[in-house]
Amino acid sequence: MKIDSAMLEHLCELARLDLPQEERGEVLEQLGKILDYMEILNRLDTERVEPYDLAAEAVEGLRADVPGPSMDRAALLENAPRAQDGAYQVPRTVE
Amino acid sequence: MEEILCRSALEQGEALRRGEITAPELLRAHLKRIREADPEIHAFTLVDEAGALAQAEAAQRAIERGEASSPLCGVPVAIKDNICVRGMETACGSRMLEGYRPPYDAAAVERLRAAGLVLLGHTNMDEFAMGSTTETAAGGPTRNPWDAARAPGGSSGGSAAAVSARMAPLALGSDTGGSIRQPAAFCGVTGLKPTYGAVSRWGLVAYASSLDQIGPIARTAADCAAAFDLLCARDARDATSRGGTGGTLAGLTGSAAGLRIGIPDESFAEGLDEGVRARVLGAAEIFQGLGAQVERFSLPVAPYAVPAYYILACAEASSNLSRYDGVKYGHRAEGPEDIVALMRQSRMEGFGPEARRRILLGTFVLSQGYYEAYYLKALRVRSRIRQELERALTRFDLILLPAAPSVAPRLGESLSDPLQMYLSDVYTVTANLAGLPCASFPCGEEEQTGLPVGAQLLARRDEEGLLLRAVDAFQRHTDYHLHRGGMAR
Numbered sequence: 001m002k003i004d005s006a007m008l009e010h011l012c013e014l015a016r017l018d019l020p021q022e023e024r025g026e027v028l029e030q031l032g033k034i035l036d037y038m039e040i041l042n043r044l045d046t047e048r049v050e051p052y053d054l055a056a057e058a059v060e061g062l063r064a065d066v067p068g069p070s071m072d073r074a075a076l077l078e079n080a081p082r083a084q085d086g087a088y089q090v091p092r093t094v095e
Numbered sequence: 096m097e098e099i100l101c102r103s104a105l106e107q108g109e110a111l112r113r114g115e116i117t118a119p120e121l122l123r124a125h126l127k128r129i130r131e132a133d134p135e136i137h138a139f140t141l142v143d144e145a146g147a148l149a150q151a152e153a154a155q156r157a158i159e160r161g162e163a164s165s166p167l168c169g170v171p172v173a174i175k176d177n178i179c180v181r182g183m184e185t186a187c188g189s190r191m192l193e194g195y196r197p198p199y200d201a202a203a204v205e206r207l208r209a210a211g212l213v214l215l216g217h218t219n220m221d222e223f224a225m226g227s228t229t230e231t232a233a234g235g236p237t238r239n240p241w242d243a244a245r246a247p248g249g250s251s252g253g254s255a256a257a258v259s260a261r262m263a264p265l266a267l268g269s270d271t272g273g274s275i276r277q278p279a280a281f282c283g284v285t286g287l288k289p290t291y292g293a294v295s296r297w298g299l300v301a302y303a304s305s306l307d308q309i310g311p312i313a314r315t316a317a318d319c320a321a322a323f324d325l326l327c328a329r330d331a332r333d334a335t336s337r338g339g340t341g342g343t344l345a346g347l348t349g350s351a352a353g354l355r356i357g358i359p360d361e362s363f364a365e366g367l368d369e370g371v372r373a374r375v376l377g378a379a380e381i382f383q384g385l386g387a388q389v390e391r392f393s394l395p396v397a398p399y400a401v402p403a404y405y406i407l408a409c410a411e412a413s414s415n416l417s418r419y420d421g422v423k424y425g426h427r428a429e430g431p432e433d434i435v436a437l438m439r440q441s442r443m444e445g446f447g448p449e450a451r452r453r454i455l456l457g458t459f460v461l462s463q464g465y466y467e468a469y470y471l472k473a474l475r476v477r478s479r480i481r482q483e484l485e486r487a488l489t490r491f492d493l494i495l496l497p498a499a500p501s502v503a504p505r506l507g508e509s510l511s512d513p514l515q516m517y518l519s520d521v522y523t524v525t526a527n528l529a530g531l532p533c534a535s536f537p538c539g540e541e542e543q544t545g546l547p548v549g550a551q552l553l554a555r556r557d558e559e560g561l562l563l564r565a566v567d568a569f570q571r572h573t574d575y576h577l578h579r580g581g582m583a584r
Contacts, residue, residue, distance in 0.1 A: 003459065015413060015458040016420070016435065017451060018443035031456060034514050038402040041472055044479065051474035052481065054305045057292065057530075058334040075198035081427035088422050093434050 001035040003028055096261060097124045104170050104264035104318040111158055111169040118151040118158065118169035122213055125171045129215070129262045132582055136238050138247075138257040140176050141184055142216040147171065154211045166321055166344070168211030173263040175254050176217040177224055178309065179298040180204050187300045188220040188232040188250075191425045191445030201298020202330045203267060203309045210325045215263055218253030222447045223416065224274055224302045226250050227516050228509050231449040236506055239282060241546055241580040245503040248278030254312045255282040259583045265322055266312045271302050272404050273498075273523025275310050276535035280498035280549020283537045283583065285566065285576060286312040287319040290556050291530035293339040294323075295330030303411035304335075306404075306527040315576055316536060316566035320344040323559055339557055346560045351568035352386030354561075356552075357491035361397035362522055368501045370541035374548040375497045378538035378569070382495070385568055392490070396483045397525065399476050404524035405517055406460050406473035412450075413457025419445060452513060481529045488531075488555045493565055496522050498535040498549035522551065532559045536566045537575040545580060 003011075008028055012019055019027060073086060082089040099107065099116060110116050116124075126144060133139055154169035163169070174180055177187045179197035181204075186192040200208065207214070221231040229252025230236040237252045239245040240260035247256040251268030255278035258266050268275040270288035279286030287310045294309045301307065311322035320343040329338035358379060363372055379389045421427035421441025428440035446454065460469035487494060500519055509516045526533035531553055538550040554562035570576050 007459075008455070011455050011458045011462070012439070014462060015454050016417070016438040016442060017446070017454060018439040019451065019455075020443070023448070027452065027455065030452060030513055031459070034405070034456060034517070035459075037514055038406060038469065041399055041402050041406075041476055044396065044399050044476055046472065046475035046479060049475045049478045049482075051471055052477040057305065063331060063334070071198060078198070079195055079424035081421065081425070090422055091432050091434050091437055 001032070003031050003035070096128065099124055100128055100261040102264070103315045104167055104313055105321055107264050108167045108170050112163055118155040118213065119148060121169065122147055122151040122171055125215065125262060132260050132262055135243060136240055136256050136260055136582060137235060138218055138237050138253040138260065138262060139173070140186065140217045140219050140234055140253065143183055143214065147213050147215055150213045154213060157211055163211060165210035165325055167265070167325065170212055170265060171215045171263055172207055172212045173215045173218045173254055173257045173266040174204065175251050175266070175268050176220050177269055177300040178203060178267055179300070180214060180217070183217060185217065185300070186233070188222045188234070189445065189447065189450065190233045191419050193233070193426065195424055197298070199298065202295035202332065203326050204298065206325050206328065218251070218257055218266060220253055221250035222450050223300070224250040224269060224271055225412070225449045225453050227273070227277060227519055228504065229253060230506065230510055231447055233447060238506070239503050240583040241283060242503070243582065244505055245546070246281070246506050246509070248281035248503060250274040251312065252278045255279050255284055255286070258282070258284045258312050258314060261583065264313065265318055267309060268312050269299055269307055269309050270527065271306045272408060272527050273520050275312055276523050276533060276549070276551055277499050277520070279312050280535045280547065281503035283547030283578060283580070284312055284314055285316055285319055285534065285536045286310065287323060287534045287559065287563070288526060288532065289323060289327060289559055290339065290532045292335050292337040293327045293557070293559070295328065295333040295336040297330055297332040301415040303408040304415060305411060306408060316534065316563045316570055317344065317347055319534065320347060320563045320567070339559065343560045343563055347564050347567040349568050349571050351382055351565045354387040354493060354565055355491045356382055356387050356389045357487055357494045358389060358391045359394035359397060359494060359496060360391055361394050362496040366500050366521070367497060368541070370543055371497055371501060371548050374539045374541065375495070375550045378550040379495055381569060381573060385572060392487060394483060394487060396480045400480055400525045400528060401518060401521050403473040403476040403480065404520065404528055406469050407477065409453045409457035410461050410470050411457070413454045413461065416450065416454055449513070477528050480525060484525065484529045484531065492554070492561060494553040496551050496553070498522060498551045502541045502544050502546035502548060526553050531556060532562050534562055534566050536569065537578065539575050540578065547578065547580070
């Protein structure tokens with residue numbers, strides 16, 4: 001599987017991740033090489049196998065819907081790069 | 096080096112209870128060793144002298160009152176930099192989390208504190224645990240105490256190096272695809288990846304949540320058992336945590352007699368260094384000498400574990416790491432004036448090349464048009480691997496295999512070719528995909544380099560007791576785990 005530069009730009013958009021222009025060539029080549037290697041999975045017959053179910057690992061599913069104390073807001077905001085009036089600060093999103 | 100530093104964690108705990116040494120004295124001996132050795136090794140990203148001293152004094156008071164809360168009360172422990180410690184920078188080896196001080200302790204840390212252990216500080220790691228050499232760490236690599244020109248393995252390279260160099264008798268690591276067991280092997284120490292769900296992941300910075308598990312790195316299987324008994328517990332804050340049976344330490348009888356040990360042909364085939372093969376097969380002979388039955392068998396799914404693992408781990412990583420948006424915590428780019436640009440630039444600046452690569456790969460395998468061919472296929476392969484391992488473990492009690500295809504690589508050797516680095520995880524990822532407990536332990540040195548070789552034993556779900564009993568029996572009859580080289584001497 002080859003990833004071309006249009007596909008890479010699409011992935012960057014989906015992942016909200018910029019890539020420096022000078023790194024793109026190398027990333028394209030490395031991803032292509034890794035995906036080529038992953039082709040060997042097609043040699044293994046999985047026709048009659050169900051996909052592994054991640055949710056089955058959860059012990060009791062959802063916990064009881066009982067309110068409890070949340071973490072302290074001020075303590076959480078101490079790690080925010082920018083906060084104001086008890087809230088995260090972001091660039092204007094609505095004109 | 097002071098003699099006490101060379102004792103195991105349990106022996107140090109016993110010396111404290113017997114009054115041979117006090118907890119603050121034991122701590123000071125370790126801090127002195129860190130000041131001597133760590134400028135070269137760089138196992139620690141942070142040492143919390145003041146906090147540790149307060150904990151050591153509290154532990155000493157408890158010991159003097161006869162109220163030591165565990166066999167490891169007063170014993171120092173180092174914590175991997177992706178396990179949250181309240182108020183202590185937990186940067187996960189990444190520029191993204193530089194300066195992040197969690198407002199809470201991870202569940203594993205809570206349990207260690209309650210047992211009276213003394214938290215030394217945080218240990219170096221590959222960025223977001225993505226790497227097999229600790230070279231992707233934002234603050235620079237850790238060096239292998241056996242040979243400073245070599246990598247300690249990864250991603251828990253700092254934890255393994257700290258234990259190997261006698262800077263800590265015990266450390267916590269995390270293991271998503273081998274990140275406890277492979278560095279333990281490269282540094283000549285013992286590491287345990289518990290059964291998935293045995294130890295709460297609450298407060299472990301998430302990489303691949305269906306594979307991640309916290310576990311101990313120590314110098315003996317008995318120490319790993321003591322630590323595991325403290326760590327394993329059901330925790331409502333992690334829906335996948337089931338706890339475990341515990342009582343592991345008390346079950347170490349010293350006997351491996353009658354155990355049925357399987358050796359998969361595929362794990363000793365092409366790609367394994369001759370010197371490593373010789374040592375791991377030597378371990379098989381030792382187990383035979385201890386009365387175990389050792390038999391070869393075929394595990395045809397083994398070669399599919401690495402590609403399935405990287406698809407699943409990257410997919411989960413791309414989802415887990417989406418939380419780093421430059422807003423709630425972590426790095427925020429200066430300049431961008433719209434929210435999407437802020438996220439894109441913050442993430443580019445905050446993540447290093449390996450984290451970016453895995454996010455993009457994970458985004459690809461989950462994207463429309465490729466999801467079935469890659470992600471769903473890998474989940475089916477994961478089911479087959481689990482089924483085949485579970486079937487093998489009806490015939491055998493344990494499966495023996497190498498921890499890595501070679502000894503520790505030279506620094507700088509692995510970064511240029513990511514695929515080659517991924518392939519080196521060939522013997523460790525299987526245990527994570529199947530959720531099974533697996534330990535790695537030293538089984539001698541490779542002849543040409545004199546560097547330690549690790550063997551792994553893999554067991555059935557929740558059979559840490561049987562697993563560590565076998566490794567402990569091995570260590571009671573051999574002294575490979577006491578060997579030291581280079582700066583570890």
